[in-house]
Amino acid sequence: MPVNLAPPIAENLLPIAGVTIGIASAGIxxxxxxxxxxxxxxxxxxxxxxxxxxxxxxxxxxxxxxHLGKTAPRALIINTGNANAGTGDDGLARARxxxxxLAALLPCSEPEILPFSTGVIMEPLPAxxxxxxxxxxxxxxxxxxxxxxxxxxxxTDIVAKATSRQVTIAGKTISxxxxxxxxxxxxxxxxxxxxxxxxxxxxxxxALQSMVKHAADLSFNCITVDGDTSTNDSFMxxxxxxxxxxxxxxxxxxxxxxxxxxxxxxxxxxxxxIVRDGEGATKFMSIVVEGGRDRDECRKIGYxxxxxxxxxTAFFASDPNLGRILAAIGYAGVTDLDVxxxxxxxxxxxxxxxxxxxASYQEADGQRIMKQADITVRIVLNRGDADATLWTCDFSYxxxxxxxxxxx
Amino acid sequence: MPVNLAPPIAENLLPIAGVTIGIASAGIxxxxxxxxxxxxxxxxxxxxxxxxxxxxxxxxxxxxxxHLGKTAPRALIINTGNANAGTGDDGLARARxxxxxLAALLPCSEPEILPFSTGVIMEPLPAxxxxxxxxxxxxxxxxxxxxxxxxxxxxTDIVAKATSRQVTIAGKTISxxxxxxxxxxxxxxxxxxxxxxxxxxxxxxxALQSMVKHAADLSFNCITVDGDTSTNDSFMxxxxxxxxxxxxxxxxxxxxxxxxxxxxxxxxxxxxxIVRDGEGATKFMSIVVEGGRDRDECRKIGYxxxxxxxxxTAFFASDPNLGRILAAIGYAGVTDLDVxxxxxxxxxxxxxxxxxxxASYQEADGQRIMKQADITVRIVLNRGDADATLWTCDFSYxxxxxxxxxxx
Numbered sequence: 001m002p003v004n005l006a007p008p009i010a011e012n013l014l015p016i017a018g019v020t021i022g023i024a025s026a027g028i029x030x031x032x033x034x035x036x037x038x039x040x041x042x043x044x045x046x047x048x049x050x051x052x053x054x055x056x057x058x059x060x061x062x063x064x065x066x067h068l069g070k071t072a073p074r075a076l077i078i079n080t081g082n083a084n085a086g087t088g089d090d091g092l093a094r095a096r097x098x099x100x101x102l103a104a105l106l107p108c109s110e111p112e113i114l115p116f117s118t119g120v121i122m123e124p125l126p127a128x129x130x131x132x133x134x135x136x137x138x139x140x141x142x143x144x145x146x147x148x149x150x151x152x153x154x155x156t157d158i159v160a161k162a163t164s165r166q167v168t169i170a171g172k173t174i175s176x177x178x179x180x181x182x183x184x185x186x187x188x189x190x191x192x193x194x195x196x197x198x199x200x201x202x203x204x205x206x207a208l209q210s211m212v213k214h215a216a217d218l219s220f221n222c223i224t225v226d227g228d229t230s231t232n233d234s235f236m237x238x239x240x241x242x243x244x245x246x247x248x249x250x251x252x253x254x255x256x257x258x259x260x261x262x263x264x265x266x267x268x269x270x271x272x273x274i275v276r277d278g279e280g281a282t283k284f285m286s287i288v289v290e291g292g293r294d295r296d297e298c299r300k301i302g303y304x305x306x307x308x309x310x311x312x313t314a315f316f317a318s319d320p321n322l323g324r325i326l327a328a329i330g331y332a333g334v335t336d337l338d339v340x341x342x343x344x345x346x347x348x349x350x351x352x353x354x355x356x357x358x359a360s361y362q363e364a365d366g367q368r369i370m371k372q373a374d375i376t377v378r379i380v381l382n383r384g385d386a387d388a389t390l391w392t393c394d395f396s397y398x399x400x401x402x403x404x405x406x407x408x
Numbered sequence: 409m410p411v412n413l414a415p416p417i418a419e420n421l422l423p424i425a426g427v428t429i430g431i432a433s434a435g436i437x438x439x440x441x442x443x444x445x446x447x448x449x450x451x452x453x454x455x456x457x458x459x460x461x462x463x464x465x466x467x468x469x470x471x472x473x474x475h476l477g478k479t480a481p482r483a484l485i486i487n488t489g490n491a492n493a494g495t496g497d498d499g500l501a502r503a504r505x506x507x508x509x510l511a512a513l514l515p516c517s518e519p520e521i522l523p524f525s526t527g528v529i530m531e532p533l534p535a536x537x538x539x540x541x542x543x544x545x546x547x548x549x550x551x552x553x554x555x556x557x558x559x560x561x562x563x564t565d566i567v568a569k570a571t572s573r574q575v576t577i578a579g580k581t582i583s584x585x586x587x588x589x590x591x592x593x594x595x596x597x598x599x600x601x602x603x604x605x606x607x608x609x610x611x612x613x614x615a616l617q618s619m620v621k622h623a624a625d626l627s628f629n630c631i632t633v634d635g636d637t638s639t640n641d642s643f644m645x646x647x648x649x650x651x652x653x654x655x656x657x658x659x660x661x662x663x664x665x666x667x668x669x670x671x672x673x674x675x676x677x678x679x680x681x682i683v684r685d686g687e688g689a690t691k692f693m694s695i696v697v698e699g700g701r702d703r704d705e706c707r708k709i710g711y712x713x714x715x716x717x718x719x720x721t722a723f724f725a726s727d728p729n730l731g732r733i734l735a736a737i738g739y740a741g742v743t744d745l746d747v748x749x750x751x752x753x754x755x756x757x758x759x760x761x762x763x764x765x766x767a768s769y770q771e772a773d774g775q776r777i778m779k780q781a782d783i784t785v786r787i788v789l790n791r792g793d794a795d796a797t798l799w800t801c802d803f804s805y806x807x808x809x810x811x812x813x814x815x816x
Contacts (some may be wrong), residue, residue, distance in 0.1 A: 055745045056738030056763075086734045088748065088764030121731025122765050231735050309717070309803075323529025326494045327639050330464030337463045340496065355464075356496030357530050400721050400805050 001158070003284040003373050003393065005276035008162040010147035014175040016198040018042035018240025022140035023152045026133035028081030028126055029119070034152040036130055038102075038137040039076040039196065045240045047073045047114070048209040050216045052233040058085030059095040059125070060115040061232060067099070067111040074112040076236065077102055077130075077137075078194065080155050080181075084117040084125040085231035094127040101131040105138060118155055118181065118194055118232055150179040153194055157181050161273040167262040169255050172245040174201045176262055180220075180270040182233075192230035193220055195270055198238040201259055203248040210251050211260050212237035219267035223275045223391045224306050237263065275391045280398030283315045284374045287390045291381040297334045298388035301379060304332035312395035315375065320366030322351050325377060337381070345378040346370070409566070411692040411781050411801065413684035416570040418555035422583040424606040426450035426648025430548035431560045434541035436489030436534055437527070442560040444538055446510075446545040447484040447604065453648045455481045455522070456617040458624045460641040466493030467503040467533070468523040469640060475507070475519040482520040484644065485510055485538075485545075486602065488563055488589075492525040492533040493639035502535040509539040513546060526563055526589065526602055526640055558587040561602055565589050569681040575670040577663050580653040582609045584670055588628075588678040590641075600638035601628055603678055606646040609667055611656040618659050619668050620645035627675035631683045631799045632714050645671065683799045688806030691723045692782045695798045699789040705742045706796035709787060712740035720803035723783065728774030730759050733785060745789070753786040754778070 024036040041047070049068060051061050067073065077098060084091045099113040117125065150162035164177040178197035203211070216235050241247075248255045276284050287305050292298035305311055308328040314321040322344065330339060340355035347369035350358045369375060432444040449455070457476060459469050475481065485506060492499045507521040525533065558570035572585040586605035611619070624643050649655075656663045684692050695713050700706035713719055716736040722729040730752065738747060748763035755777035758766045777783060 054735060054738035055740075055742070056734045056747050083731070086731045086760065086764050088762045091764060121729075121735065122760070231731075231738060321529075323491070323494045323639075326464045327462060327529065330462035330639060332463075334463070339464050352494065352530070354496045356494050356499060395717075397805050400724065400803060 001282070002277045003281050005159050005273055007159050008147060008150060012164060013146040013162050014164040014166065014177050015143035015146070016175055016177050016240060017200045017242040018045055019198045019238065020141040020143050021145035021149045022137040022142070023145060023148045024133040024137035024140060026079065026126070026129040028079060028129055033081070034148070035080045036133045036137050037078040037149045037152045038134070038141065039149070040141050041074055041238060042240055042242065043074070045072065045238060046203065046205050046208050047236055047238050048205065048212040049234060049236040050212055052230060054231050056086060056231050058083055058117060058121070058232040059087055059091035060084055060117045061234060062092060063095045063099065064114040064116065064234065067114055070111040071109070072112070073114050074108045075102060075106060076114045076116065076196065078116040078153055079130050080153060081119040082117060082123055082125050083119045083121045083232050086122040087124060091125060094125040097127045098130050102134055105134055114236070116194055116232070116234055118153070118192060121231060146177050146179060153179065153181040155181060155192075156279055157277055159273070159277050161270050161277070163266055163269050165262045165266045167258055169201065169245050169258050172243050174199060174243050174245065174259065174262075176266055178266050178270055180274060182274045193233045193235070193274060195220060195235040195267065196238070197236070197263060197267060198240065199259070199263065200240050200243040201248065202241040202243060202245050203239045203259065207248050207251055207256055208237060208239050211256070211263060214260055215264040215267040218264050219271040222389060223271045224303065272391050275393050278393035280396040280400070281393035282373070282396050283394040285315060285392050285394070286374075286376040287392065288376060288378040288387070289381065290378065290387040291384060292386040292388070293384035294386045295388050298381070298386050299390070300334055301329055301332040302388055302390040304328040305377065306390050306392035309395055312392070315370070315394040316396045318367070318370040320346060320351070320363060320370045322346070322357070322366065326352060329379065341382050343380040343382070345380070347372070347376055409690070410685045411689050413567050413681055415567050416555060416558060420572060421554040421570055422572040422574065422585050423551035423554070424583055424585050424648060425608045425650040426453055427606045427646065428549040428551050429553035429557045430545040430550070431553060431556045432541040432545035432548060434487065434534070434537040436487060436537055441489070442556070443488045444541045444545050445486040445557045445560045446542070446549065447557070448549050449482055449646060450648055450650065451482070453480065453646060454611070454613050454616050455644055455646050456613065456620040457642060457644040458620055460638060462639050464494055464639050466491055466525060466529075466640040467495055467499035468492055468525045469642060470500060471503045471507065472522040472524065472642065475522055478519040479517070480520070481522050482516045483510060483514060484522045484524065484604065486524040486561055487538050488561060489527040490525060490531055490533050491527045491529045491640050494530040495532060499533060502533040505535045506538050510542055513542055522644070524602055524640070524642055526561070526600060529639060554585050554587060561587065561589040563589060563600075564687055565685055567681070567685050569678050569685070571674055571677050573670045573674045575666055577609070577653050577666050580651050582607060582651050582653065582667065584674055586674050586678055588682060590682045601641045601643070601682060603628060603643040603675065604646070605644070605671060605675060606648065607667070607671065608648050608651040609656065610649040610651060610653050611647045611667065615656050615659055615664055616645060616647050619664070619671060622668055623672040623675040626672050627679040630797060631679045632711065680799050683801050686801035688804040689801035690781070690804050691802040693723060693800050693802070694782075694784040695800065696784060696786040696795070697789065698786065698795040699792060700794040700796070701792035702794045703796050706789070706794050707798070708742060709737055709740040710796055710798040712736040713785065714798050714800035717803055720800070723778070723802040724804045726775070726778040728754060728759070728771060728778045730754070730765070730774065734760060737787060749790050751788040751790070753788070755780070755784055
């Protein structure tokens with residue numbers, strides 16, 4: 001069950017001027033399931049994105065990256081039930097067929113469409129079914145469909161992820177709304193994770209591209225469920241330019257930073273929601289690594305802890321088996337690490353220092369922390385000023401069950 | 409349950425001239441459990457070893473490495489139930505106390521003793537209990553105790569691991585016997601894995617050191633259960649020098665190669681037995697990566713597959729979810745990999761090529777292979793002559809159960 005994660009409230013999601021959303025059922029996996037989501041963007045909208053770094057990236061990722069480099073998008077089309085990944089040239093043709101059909105209906109040119117798919121890999125995309133559902137999706141388009149979209153893009157997610165922010169920039173109110181999906185296979189470089197954040201701010205393409213990378217690095221690229229990086233991950237940042245603010249062009253300006261902060265904060269909430277809804281999750285863990293020489297070594301150590309099945313099963317059992325965390329630190333690949341000078345905290349409890357258990361540590365204190373649903377593990381390396389925070393969840397019977405039974 | 413793994417037969421284990429073994433109960437975790445194993449080596453025996461690369465290496469590892477660099481060992485003392493890891497300076501003092509007590513009893517000097525521990529980490533080693541059990545272990549020493557030793561060093565292992573070989577070198581019969589333990593936390597660079605192989609061959613220290621590294625690289629360093637690398641892993645190769653062969657000194661000689669082959673083959677059997685007895689294992693998987701530019705990239709891809717929880721749960725479910733394997737190949741970190749030119753086989757069935765599912769592939773063929781207990785996944789990269797083979801097991805409910813409940 002999701003860990004301290006409430007579903008979004010539809011009324012709290014702000015419409016974004018220039019974005020309308022339509023939902024439809026293509027019957028890709030199940031008859032009647034809302035599995036197609038269409039986002040229409042007003043003219044002069046800008047889109048920037050980051051994509052999976054998996055070499056086996058899916059056909060829609062290849063097409064979306066190519067289209068994004070060519071022209072300003074007018075529409076995003078997202079299907080669940082089939083990832084169109086590991087499908088070779090035929091998969092590319094099917095992704096393009098969906099784009100072509102949508103372009104003819106809107107009308108616009110094919111490169112103005114960005115396609116996204118999530119679901120089973122290595123199965124042919126039922127493009128005909130998706131194309132047949134496009135008119136219904138277009139007919140459904142309206143500004144207050146964010147909640148429906150958050151639900152329509154879910155796969156093994158239990159709870160929909162959507163949230164909004166408002167920020168005032170030079171006297172203008174800027175709105176931001178985002179949705180995301182993804183529960184297993186979540187890992188740094190963007191794993192079976194789809195995220196769409198839209199704002200009405202006026203911002204140029206370069207600044208927008210910088211902002212999406214900044215936001216991803218501090219949100220979606222800081223989470224992991226099982227260490228697997230998917231073929232389809234995509235995080236899109238849309239700016240419709242209808243808020244009337246002076247165009248943001250300088251990445252060091254106060255306006256840029258105010259917007260970047262709000263978008264990063266919103267993205268972090270979505271990313272953490274993905275972990276809270278991780279497959280089979282019963283615990284939400286924040287792994288904080290401080291005092292490192294650089295961010296890279298802090299992340300290495302954080303991921304070694306976050307990916308260790310032994311650590312994750314111990315958290316599932318609420319067992320303060322601290323040695324497993326120390327062992328993970330030890331094999332993280334920071335070769336000159338002096339383990340005798342670091343401290344480890346579980347919540348506010350100092351549990352290890354001087355290469356072993358802290359003299360003050362009582363198992364009862366560790367157990368008190370481990371019984372909580374939200375747990376912070378903090379490692380203080382005492383060798384520099386860098387830090388990194390990652391979020392992950394535990395490994396439960398249900399993780400195995402969900403992943404052993406998915407597809408069947 | 410162990411996958412196609414029969415327990416060793418005591419009578420088939422060859423005594424090694426110059427090695428006697430004694431077993432005792434120290435009551436470290438449970439009253440009456442055989443938890444102390446003593447190996448006594450005849451004078452002029454040589455020992456070479458490889459140890460964990462975990463920065464949090466355990467106290468006994470630190471002591472054993474130091475002692476091994478000083479003098480020829482006369483005894484190895486192994487306890488289960490407590491790993492004496494993450495125990496700081498106090499742990500070092502306790503490991504040395506055991507060595508000192510044993511040295512006084514034998515008698516010999518303290519550096520002639522190599523200590524080994526396996527079990528729970530971050531708990532103080534009950535050195536007094538071990539020391540109290542030493543006289544019983546000494547009294548029990550005899551040449552035909554290999555089977556008892558294989559059982560005494562087990563922790564979460566279900567089946568004992570022990571095997572023997574004989575090889576003829578320049579007319580002399582050389583005997584080799586080895587034992588090993590370890591089921592979870594098994595990973596390349598030697599994880600909660602203890603292995604002891606002894607031979608009566610005459611071989612000098614340099615050649616022996618080369619041989620233990622060669623054997624480890626092709627056996628214990630090719631297995632993984634959960635990707636965790638332990639604090640205590642040690643693999644020791646003992647040569648008592650009593651077989652009467654001409655001393656082996658040249659690593660390119662026929663004698664060296666014959667002995668190295670036999671020892672590597674025996675080590676591989678022990679290493680594979682560890683995987684077959686992996687925590688909760690129901691499948692044994694050989695991951696073969698061929699046609700790579702170098703062995704390193706083949707191993708990277710192999711480990712990405714072998715460590716993926718999504719792949720491992722799919723194997724548990726006997727589900728030919730091939731996309732999960734392709735996704736793992738894609739994120740293995742071989743950045744210039746062209747996924748459209750590789751082939752993937754499940755057993756003898758070609759399942760993927762040209763970036764997607766092979767035209768000839770039938771799901772029924774994949775399912776036939778996935779239902780077997782021993783499964784080979786073969787990836788042909790078609791970009792060079794290098795290859796690597798790894799062995800791993802699946803991820804089951806029982807893996808979570810064992811690791812969530814261990815300690816309690």
